[in-house]
Amino acid sequence: MKIVVIVRQTPDTEAKIKVASTGNSIDTEGIKWIVNPYDEFAIEEAIKIKENLKTGEVILISMGPARCVEALRTGLAMGADRAVHIKDESFAFTDPYASAKVIAAEIKNLGGFDLILTGKKMIDEETGQIGIQIAEELEIPHVAIVTKMQLSPDGKKVTCQREVEGGQVIVEVPLPALITCERGLNEPRYASLPGIMKAKKKEVKEVTPDKINVDALGITKESLGQAGARFKITKLEVPQVQRRLKIIKEAETQEAAHELVKLLREEAKVI
Amino acid sequence: MGNEIWIVADITIDGKVRKATFEALSEARRKLVPKLGGQICGVLLGSGVSGLAQELGKYGTEKVYVVDNETLKDYTPEGYAIALADLIKKHQPPIVITGNTSVGQDFFPRVAALVGAGLAMDAIDLDLTDDKRLKIKRYMYSAKSIATVEFLDHKPMMTTIRPNVFKPEEEPKNPEIVNESVNLKPEDIKIKTVEIKRKESARPELTEADRIVSGGRGMGSGDNFKLIFELADAIGAAAGASRAAVDAGFVPYAMQVGQTGKVVSPTLYIAVGISGSVQHFAGMGSSKVIVAINKDPDAPIFQKCDYGIVGDLFQIVPALTEEFKKLLAQQ
Numbered sequence: 309m310k311i312v313v314i315v316r317q318t319p320d321t322e323a324k325i326k327v328a329s330t331g332n333s334i335d336t337e338g339i340k341w342i343v344n345p346y347d348e349f350a351i352e353e354a355i356k357i358k359e360n361l362k363t364g365e366v367i368l369i370s371m372g373p374a375r376c377v378e379a380l381r382t383g384l385a386m387g388a389d390r391a392v393h394i395k396d397e398s399f400a401f402t403d404p405y406a407s408a409k410v411i412a413a414e415i416k417n418l419g420g421f422d423l424i425l426t427g428k429k430m431i432d433e434e435t436g437q438i439g440i441q442i443a444e445e446l447e448i449p450h451v452a453i454v455t456k457m458q459l460s461p462d463g464k465k466v467t468c469q470r471e472v473e474g475g476q477v478i479v480e481v482p483l484p485a486l487i488t489c490e491r492g493l494n495e496p497r498y499a500s501l502p503g504i505m506k507a508k509k510k511e512v513k514e515v516t517p518d519k520i521n522v523d524a525l526g527i528t529k530e531s532l533g534q535a536g537a538r539f540k541i542t543k544l545e546v547p548q549v550q551r552r553l554k555i556i557k558e559a560e561t562q563e564a565a566h567e568l569v570k571l572l573r574e575e576a577k578v579i
Numbered sequence: 580m581g582n583e584i585w586i587v588a589d590i591t592i593d594g595k596v597r598k599a600t601f602e603a604l605s606e607a608r609r610k611l612v613p614k615l616g617g618q619i620c621g622v623l624l625g626s627g628v629s630g631l632a633q634e635l636g637k638y639g640t641e642k643v644y645v646v647d648n649e650t651l652k653d654y655t656p657e658g659y660a661i662a663l664a665d666l667i668k669k670h671q672p673p674i675v676i677t678g679n680t681s682v683g684q685d686f687f688p689r690v691a692a693l694v695g696a697g698l699a700m701d702a703i704d705l706d707l708t709d710d711k712r713l714k715i716k717r718y719m720y721s722a723k724s725i726a727t728v729e730f731l732d733h734k735p736m737m738t739t740i741r742p743n744v745f746k747p748e749e750e751p752k753n754p755e756i757v758n759e760s761v762n763l764k765p766e767d768i769k770i771k772t773v774e775i776k777r778k779e780s781a782r783p784e785l786t787e788a789d790r791i792v793s794g795g796r797g798m799g800s801g802d803n804f805k806l807i808f809e810l811a812d813a814i815g816a817a818a819g820a821s822r823a824a825v826d827a828g829f830v831p832y833a834m835q836v837g838q839t840g841k842v843v844s845p846t847l848y849i850a851v852g853i854s855g856s857v858q859h860f861a862g863m864g865s866s867k868v869i870v871a872i873n874k875d876p877d878a879p880i881f882q883k884c885d886y887g888i889v890g891d892l893f894q895i896v897p898a899l900t901e902e903f904k905k906l907l908a909q910q
């Protein structure tokens with residue numbers, strides 16, 4: 309079984325977000341980068357499937373600047389076999405659809421696959437569509453926001469549990485398919501020291517823009533980067549919410565509760 | 580190119596129109612129609628759904644496109660995407676909107692890819708530029724920033740709206756019904772729905788709730804969550820949890836609020852025994868009023884809440900439930 313995992317590098321969840329002087333992107337100075345948390349579930353699931361089958365290959369793909377290789381190394385240290393890095397600074401601001409096309413094209417270059425796993429969304433730009441659009445580009449079905457998955461004994465289909473409002477839906481999807489991973493699916497392992505040592509020797513293939521046949525993708529060279537995007541971010545702001553910060557000092561519990569309810573009714577007007 | 584604004588109805592697993600649809604219809608009518616001209620049109624995809632057109636009419640829908648097709652009986656992203664993409668190609672509406680729900684999040688990306696449209700998810704503000712391009716606001720970086728996104732000249736311009744942000748507002752209309760057939764074959768659908776498990780709880784859905792009461796690690800056990808449920812039921816709220824409470828096995832993952840849980844925006848959010856981590860706030864930071872109950876006066880949540888009580892939750896929560904009941908009984 310050949311499993312492809314699409315891995316995005318994102319700022320650490322604790323990172324303080326500052327707006328860059330351009331006013332429409334973040335200042336990346338001093339930011340610690342991590343593997344997008346949802347993509348960790350995807351990597352873990354892929355490795356687990358391979359371990360259970362005792363055969364197969366897990367290939368990671370990331371698109372982004374030079375730093376993304378660290379995210380790939382993390383995934384390799386967890387146990388993935390090899391990686392592809394679509395590398396170029398000029399890809400910044402590429403719109404989600406063009407990104408999906410480029411990543412899908414690299415997946416085609418792998419010469420066949422059975423399963424593609426991605427995160428539910430990336431926690432930085434939160435575009436919420438790239439994984440699914442890769443499936444559309446490759447003309448395969450997808451199941452999104454999956455919290456449980458089970459490969460059938462013949463390896464031909466996957467049964468997935470999807471979280472929806474008001475319950476869960478269980479669906480069956482034949483392979484090849486793409487699945488986007490939600491928390492709850494598994495507990496990602498930490499890379500072990502031997503894992504980290506081994507990862508250093510694993511292959512990370514670099515793909516640069518000159519090697520991408522954009523014509524074949526039906527997109528223009530300009531559509532990689534802001535110039536060809538379908539929309540642009542004109543402004544990025546750090547939300548300024550003014551909270552009331554009223555701490556109720558009543559010593560007696562019932563009085564404090566009474567005071568809170570009164571404030572919620574009369575001042576905040578939410579009850 | 581017409582000037583219709585399309586709102587694709589989101590239908591619950593029980594066959595009702597989801598609230599987010601009414602929110603989208605109302606906000607599009609308030610914010611986009613005055614600048615674009617044109618009319619609000621609803622789109623109903625499914626099997627046996629035409630009866631729902633009147634529901635859309637209540638919120639100012641003037642025309643409803645209905646695709647009633649046996650192949651769309653169970654929701655699948657493939658079926659819905661093919662059907663909507665077909666309709667878009669035929670009628671070329673400039674703007675297509677749905678709710679950012681488990682359904683909208685799932686099939687809109689495929690539609691955008693099929694018709695080559697730009698798609699910006701999870702809008703919290705809808706507007707048009709002077710030259711009639713869609714302009715939305717959305718959170719990025721886990722609620723730590725808000726981006727203004729302007730569409731360029733690609734059409735249609737597609738977006739999903741965050742549930743519970745826009746106010747649903749009725750404006751009764753008697754919509755014209757347009758029955759459409761689409762080029763959809765059963766073999767286009769590869770996904771098979773095996774089972775739908777409904778949650779037995781009568782409490783509102785977290786992402787749609789106007790009020791939420793959440794418990795954290797401070798609850799100490801799953802049994803103690805009964806205090807959270809009692810408080811929630813007293814005020815008709817949904818019940819949520821921090822990741823620490825979920826990781827400790829107190830409550831199921833479906834209740835988790837935060838960066839790797841549900842993103843919610845209720846009017847009132849009561850956090851009980853929750854310290855107020857950045858990751859928890861990524862999920863509930865846009866709540867209108869935040870209340871914290873925590874025994875540690877230095878808990879970070881007291882720096883970012885509207886009201887707080889410092890003290891033992893096991894004393895305060897039952898007292899609060901009682902006070903709420905008293906107040907609401909007076910009404």
Ligand SMILES: Cc1cc2nc3c(=O)[nH]c(=O)nc-3n(C[C@H](O)[C@H](O)[C@H](O)COP(=O)(O)OP(=O)(O)OC[C@H]3O[C@@H](n4cnc5c(N)ncnc54)[C@H](O)[C@@H]3O)c2cc1C
Nearest residue numbers: 795796797821822823837838839840852853854858874892
């Ligand atoms: C990648 C990543 C993703 C994450 N995603 C999420 C997420 O989606 N959601 C989320 O919530 N967290 C998330 N976290 C975890 C987050 O960092 C915190 O660990 C978590 O939010 C803490 O939960 P808590 O506030 O319940 O627990 P704690 O921080 O342990 O706080 C418990 C609080 O309860 C108070 N308390 C204890 N007993 C009582 C009592 N008797 N009466 C009153 N107060 C009491 C304590 O004073 C304390 O402030 C994530 C972390 C990472 C790294």
Ligand SMILES: Nc1ncnc2c1ncn2[C@@H]1O[C@H](COP(=O)(O)O)[C@@H](O)[C@H]1O
Nearest residue numbers: 314315371426427429430435436437438
């Ligand atoms: N530049 C990228 N490189 C690799 N994977 C990506 C990239 N962008 C998005 N992805 C993948 O797509 C998933 C979903 O992104 P999105 O749904 O668009 O927020 C992420 O969790 C990643 O798995």
